[in-house]
Amino acid sequence: xxxxxxxxxxxxxxxxxxxxxxxxxxxxxxxxxxxxxxxxxxxxxxxxxxxxxxxxxxxxxxxxxxxxxxxxxxxxxxxxxxxxxxxxxxxxxxxxxxxxxxxxxxxxxxxxxxxxxxxxxxxxxxxxxxxxxxxxxxxxxxxxxxxxxxxxxxxxxxxxxxxxxxxxxxxxxxxxxxxxxxxxxxxxxxxxxxxxxxxxxxxxxxxxxxxxxxxxxxxxxxxxxxxxxxxxxxxxxxxxxxxxxxxxxxxxx
Numbered sequence: 001x002x003x004x005x006x007x008x009x010x011x012x013x014x015x016x017x018x019x020x021x022x023x024x025x026x027x028x029x030x031x032x033x034x035x036x037x038x039x040x041x042x043x044x045x046x047x048x049x050x051x052x053x054x055x056x057x058x059x060x061x062x063x064x065x066x067x068x069x070x071x072x073x074x075x076x077x078x079x080x081x082x083x084x085x086x087x088x089x090x091x092x093x094x095x096x097x098x099x100x101x102x103x104x105x106x107x108x109x110x111x112x113x114x115x116x117x118x119x120x121x122x123x124x125x126x127x128x129x130x131x132x133x134x135x136x137x138x139x140x141x142x143x144x145x146x147x148x149x150x151x152x153x154x155x156x157x158x159x160x161x162x163x164x165x166x167x168x169x170x171x172x173x174x175x176x177x178x179x180x181x182x183x184x185x186x187x188x189x190x191x192x193x194x195x196x197x198x199x200x201x202x203x204x205x206x207x208x209x210x211x212x213x214x215x216x217x218x219x220x221x222x223x224x225x226x227x228x229x230x231x232x233x234x235x236x237x238x239x240x241x242x243x244x245x246x247x248x249x250x251x252x253x
Contacts, residue, residue, distance in 0.1 A: 016028035049117045050077040050107050051144040051243065054100060056122025056148070057089030057166060064121070070236055071119075076243070079107055083166070089123050089189040090164040091177055094168070096123070104131070104140055115142035117243055119232055123170065125149030125194075130180055138187050143243055144210075147195035150202035150227045151185070153177045173201075186210055193242045195235060197224040211248070213238070219252035 051071055055064045059082045072077040081103045084174030104116045118141055120128040125146025131137040132144065150170070157170030171177035186192045186209035196205035198216045203226065206212040215224050219234045229235055233253035241249045 005111040045093075048076055048243070050079065050111050050113050051116050051117045051119060052100070052103060052107060053078060053080040054118065054120035054124035054128055055080070055082045055088060056120075056124045057083065057087075057170070059083070059088045059121070059124075060212055060230070062226065063227070067119070067230045067236065068240075071243075073239070074240055077111060079103070083127055085166055090160075090166045091167040092165040093123065093127050093130060093252060094134075096127035096166070099130050101133040101135045101137060104137065108140065115140055117141070117143040117145070117146070119145045119239055119243075120149065121146075122148045122150070122226065123166065125151075126169075126177075126180065130176075131188070132190065133180065133187060138190060141190065143245070144186070144190050144238055145195070145205070145242055146193070147235060147239070148197065148200060148203045148226050149194065149207070150205065151194065151207045152181065152202065152205045154202040156202075159224070163167065180191060184209055191245075195238055197226065197232075198228060199223055200226040200229075210240075218248070218250050 006211045020227065052072065053064060053068045055061065061082065064080050064082070068078045068080040068220070079110045081099065082097045083089040083096040089096065107113070107116050118128045126149060128144070128146065133143055153170055153172035153174060157167045160167035161171055168174060185207060192207065192210035194212045196203040196214050198204065198214045215232065215235050215238070216222055218238065222234060224235065234250040237250035237253070238248050241247065
């Protein structure tokens with residue numbers, strides 16, 4: 001029998017009373033099928049929110065589509081999109097945030113769903129967080145998941161900042177990131193997750209107010225590069241369990 005790892009992780013060295021209470025509510029509702037805040041607890045496929053998978057800068061669309069298809073096969077109504085700009089993600093992140101807003105509105109019209117779950121990779125996580133925080137997305141989002149996202153920016157942004165507004169926004173300390181990370185980084189009431197690989201760089205910085213967990217905390221010694229994250233089986237399972245409101249779990253395939 002394959003061992004299945006189940007752990008809850010929160011940012012910071014100690015849980016706050018509010019975080020402990022929130023985890024307790026999530027676990028209770030996971031057992032009873034109730035809805036928690038803006039997220040959805042464990043539910044049958046027909047009751048799940050549609051899911052929007054969002055790529056990062058210079059997104060590999062084949063890998064993005066692989067994650068979307070995997071979620072679709074798991075019973076989700078899954079959609080995907082890339083960020084604004086050519087190449088993708090080179091436009092200002094505020095433009096990508098508006099593109100996320102437009103896509104969420106379109107999905108809601110298509111499906112009749114009240115909320116859409118977000119799963120953003122890398123810069124896609126910054127764009128979706130800007131949508132939630134600044135463009136009225138809080139009431140339209142169920143579960144929020146970003147993975148491989150450099151929450152505080154990435155020095156690699158300096159490499160292309162002269163020619164790309166998106167890269168300028170990605171530089172640590174940029175005006176965009178300063179505004180995005182102003183307290184609260186995640187709006188209260190939003191069930192949020194930040195997944196990352198310990199093999200990568202700036203994505204290891206935590207997202208305050210979210211459940212922060214590395215792939216390697218479940219699968220010790222596993223090597224996952226930033227680019228491999230959308231197709232990593234363990235990370236896909238962690239995303240699935242988060243979307244269902246269940247304790248985070250993977251059998252490390």
